[in-house]
Amino acid sequence: MNILVTGSSGWLGQTLVPRLAADGHRVIGLDPEAGPTTSVVGSVVDRTLVHRLIQGEGIEAIVHAAARHKPHIETHDNSEFVAVNVQGTLNLLEEAVAPGSRVDRFVFTSTTSLMISQEIRDGKAGGAKEAVWIDESMTPLKPRNIYGVTKLAAEELCRLFNHLHRLPVLVLRTSRFFPEEDDMAHAIAQSGENTKANEFLFRRLSVEDAAEAHVVALARAKDIGFDTFIVSALTPFRREDCRALIADAPSVVARYFPDYRKRYASRGWTMFDTVDRVYDSSKAAKVLGFTCRTNFKEVLDGLS
Structure with a gap:
């Protein structure tokens, strides 16, 4: 297939583009930042460029990974997120x-x-008595910042276009796979590792697993039609x-x-003293047919 991958210079794109190419696909990487996995430097905001790529390159599938992310809240205004x-x-x-x-599929x-x-x-600081079990049935969704609000709006656009045009669209709600440190409610003094x-017990996956989930989603999109999946280590x-x-x-x-205490x-x-949420990715395993390879047991087994 001819596949357009947006956000191709990002952490996910750097892994996904070569993974798709290894399967024999022709991949066009689009990103505002130049990089070895980006063939076109530009933004999804440029409608003329998007049109030229989709029509001129004969694009058959789109993986839309480009976004303004949570760390950008400190450096970009709300209009940039929109x-x-x-x-x-x-x-x-x-x-x-x-x-x-x-185009006959969109991830x-x-x-x-x-x-x-x-x-x-x-979490616990707010008086919660138990961790929140999070799966795709959670409603209503009340994102707490402009990042979450705009990603939810984008999900709704995906749903709408499937409804109006029958475009097969799969939405992958990935948990953390980025390498950077993040603000932690469960602050500990030890290393980022x-x-x-x-x-990995409740809210993370590897970037390799994130990329593989997109590969599976591309293969399954036309059969499923539309659906939303949490993608995280089981x-x-x-x-x-x-x-x-x-x-x-x-x-x-x-x-x-x-034996985890001995290995740790x-x-x-x-x-962490407390865990305030658990992401349940069992729907992805049952419906999408995808399960992360890396989990807490594998991480634990890798410790001497």
């Missing part, structure tokens, strides 16, 4: 269904961040663990992984 995350998505969708277009990279309200974000390892936790997770997360982890001690690592 322009890129909402108008940019609309440009791609409209050109995908325009006369002469060959949108969304975020689990839009599912986190301020109340959830405050310690934090990331802990997060959690070992169960719903009945939620009260204990917010009160004493290390004890819950020890029930599932009795060898690195000087610690577990």
